[in-house]
Amino acid sequence: MMGSMLLPGLAGKRALVTGGSRGIGRATVRLLAGCGASVGVAYRSAEEEAAVAVREATEAGAAFRKRRDAAFGLRSTGAVEDGEAEPGEPATFFHHAADLSREEEVEELFDRVDEELGGLDLFVGNAGIWNVDDAPIRDLEMAEWRRMMAVNLDSIFLSTRGAVRRMGRGGRVVLLSSTAGQRGEPYHDHYAASKGAIISLTKSLARELGPEGITVNSVAPGWVDTDMSAPILEGADPEAMDRILGEIPLRRVATVEDVAGPIGFLLSDLGRQITGEIVNVNGGSVVCG
Template identity: 50%
Template structure:
C-alpha cells in the first residue's frame, strides 16, 4: 500500500540496528537509499549490496556524524548520486550503557553524547533540508528517555529531550513548504547497544515492566518510520510517536 518509488531517502546510523531496518523497509517500498555510518564497513557494504540487489539504488557514506563536515558530505553525495533528498531519517546516536550519577558525569561523556545525538541531528537536518524539495519528510529517532528523563543517563535524556523540541520547532518552521517533521520515540529495542543491561536476567526484568511483555525489534521501529514518511501521514507533523510497548504513556 505504501509506494515510495522514485523517492530518495537518507538514513544516518544506517549500517545496523534500527537504521538498517529503516533502510531495508524504505527500499522495500521502492525508495533509493543512502546510509551513513561511522565504522562498520563490512555491515554497511553488505547492506548496500542487499538493497541494490532488491532493485533500488543505494550507497554508503562513512564519517563522524557528530560533525558538520560529515553531514554536509553525506548529503552532497546524495545530491550527486540521486539529485535531491526527499526523506531524511536521523537515527545516528549513542547510549552510554553505564549509569553515572550527575555528580560523577564527566565532561567528555556529556559532550560526546550531546554532540552525537543532538549536534549531529542539527547538522544533518540542515544539510538535508537545503537539498529537499517541498513536500519532503524528516523523521528523527528520539527516546522515552527524552520524555520522562532517565536516572544515571542525564546526558542521553537531555540530548533526546532537546531533539523532541527541535522536531517541534522544525515542524512549524517548515510547514509552509509542506515538509513534515516527526519523531519516533522507542523504549527498549533489541540492539547491540543494550547487550549489557539485557545480560543474565536483565532482559526478563525489563520485559516485566512493559505492558506488551516484550522488547521491540528494530523492525518494530522501522514500521512507524515508514508510515511517517509515507503519503498516509501527510497531515501529521510535529508528532512524537511512542513505540514502547505501553511502558511510557505520555500523550
C-alpha cells in the same frame, strides 16, 4: 517480511538514513528500498555492516521491481550488481562514512547525496549512542556530557539542516528520540537530555517547515533488541529481565522491524497530514513513567 510491505508514495523517492548500517537504521533502509526508494546509508565506522545494508537494499529493491513488473505485466530485466539498479530504473543505493558531529564531514556526505541522488525527499536521523554504564550526575564528566551531545544532538542538527536544504514540498523528516527524552532516565541524564532536545527540535521544525509542505516527526523507541542494548538484554538474569519487561505493558522488547514500520509510515503518503508528533513505539512503556 518487512521488505514485502508496500507503503504508498515511497517508490522513486530519494532517502538518506543516518546510522543506517545497523539496527533500526538498517531495518529502515531495507523497508524503504523494498518500497521502491533510492537510499543512502550514512555510517561512522562500521563499513562492513554498511556494505551489507547496501546489499540488502539492492535485493529489496530488485524484489520491489519484480512485484511491480508482475502487477503491470512487464518482464524483469534480470539480476543486478550490488548497489546498482536494473537498467532504466532510478533506484540507487550507496554508503558513506562520516562523523556527523563534524560540520565538514556532513558537508562531504551531502556532496555525495547530491552526486548519487540529485536531491533528497526523505530523511531519517537515526545516528546516536547510549552508555551501558550508569553515570550519576555527581560523577558525570564534562567530556562525556559533550560526547553525548555531539553524537546525539549536534549530528542531528547538522544532518537535518543538510537534508532540508535539499527538500521541496512533500519532504519528510523523521528523527529518532526515546522514551528517555519524555520521562527521563536516571543515571543516564546526558542521554535523556539529548533525546529531550530532539523532541523539542522536532516540534519547532514542524512549525517552521510546515508552510513549505515538509513534515517533521519523531519516533521514540524504548527497549529494542539491537547491538546497543545487547549487553543489558543478553546479560540480564531472569529477575532483571522481569523488571525490564514489567515496565512494558506489552511485556516484550521491540524488534528493529517494529520501529522501522512506523518510520516508513511517517515517510509515506499515509503520514502526509502528520507533523510535530512523537510516535511512541515502546510497547506502552512511556505511560508507565
